[in-house]
Amino acid sequence: MTRVTIADVALHAQVSRSAVSKVLRDAYGVSPSMRARVLAAIDELGYRPHVAARALRGHTSTLGVLLPDLRNPFFPDLVDGVVEEIAGTGYEVVISQGGRGPASESRAIHALIDQSVGGIVLVAPLSPQSDLEAIAATVPVVVLGRHDRSPRYDAVFDDDEVGAELVVEHLAGLGHRRIAHIAHRDSSRGEPATLLQAIRARAYERAMVRLGLGEHADIAWTTYTEEGGHKGVGELLSRPEPPTAIFAGADLAAIGALAALREAGLAVPDDVSVAGYDNSWLAALAHISLTSVDQSGVTMGRTAGRLLLERIGGRTASARISITPTLVPRRTTAAVS
Known part of the structure; x- marks a missing residue:
């Protein structure tokens, strides 16, 4: 089979090659009827743009x-x-x-x-x-x-400030006071990897203070990964007063947190409540059923x-x-x- 070309499309649609090119580029100056004929010809012939050739001309699909x-x-x-x-x-x-x-x-x-x-x-x-x-x-x-x-x-x-506040308010409304946060830190730089992670951590701290829980604010700086969530729980459980609720900054970290709590013999949510962030498809799985922020x-x-x-x-x-x-x-x- 030979590759269908712009010339083939033009002939089939009974228009010029430049008209076909304009339709492909969604350029100005093409009438609705001409566009319809060209698109119909493309479908009927199975035309596909030649990406390499278009790239050489400065265009790409x-x-x-x-x-x-x-x-x-x-x-x-x-x-x-x-x-x-x-x-x-x-x-x-x-x-x-x-x-x-x-x-x-x-x-x-x-x-x-x-x-x-x-x-x-x-x-x-x-x-x-x-x-x-x-x-x-x-x-x-x-x-x-x-x-x-x-x-x-x-x-x-995402409005990360609003998202973090929603989690803290939800957990505080359930009666939790020792609400901890698992945040993300770039291990090579010793700081939040991007602004969104810093915003979530700061918003968590502000929400804790606003709700009169500032003295219980506690952040485990790890990563937004399963490993990071697992490590964060290990750090938080070693505190003199471990948290009764954990806000993980990402669903992946929350999954790791759930595994670490299970390994520690703690039940979720009877012993510790856990919330994530992203509302990914993992959070909605029936056997996980993770409370999460939907962005x-x-x-x-x-x-x-x-x-x-x-x-x-x-x-x-x-x-x-x-x-x-x-x-x-x-x-x-x-x-x-």
């Missing part, structure tokens, strides 16, 4: 989505949102893994740029803002999960996809959009016994 890792159960929701938003535009998503450090992340970003992607959604990137702005000067960029303010790229993020990953992904398409379309003014989270109570939290 792919958009990059860079994830820190592929194991976080929340990230598929973000990708689903991006894919849903760009459906029907002629673009396809290419997923890449950035790794756990700025150096590996930079290599992955530039590998996407070398493939001439039309734009990139960076999920919770670790690179400094100056590096991200340099990247955004060469390709449209939307940063997802950081609270950055930049004239060069767009930002979509609507699909909505965040769709918003990022829309902003990226607008950037590709020529918008230069930066956008910064916050998504308001909600709390989803489940069986891992209960009144203090």
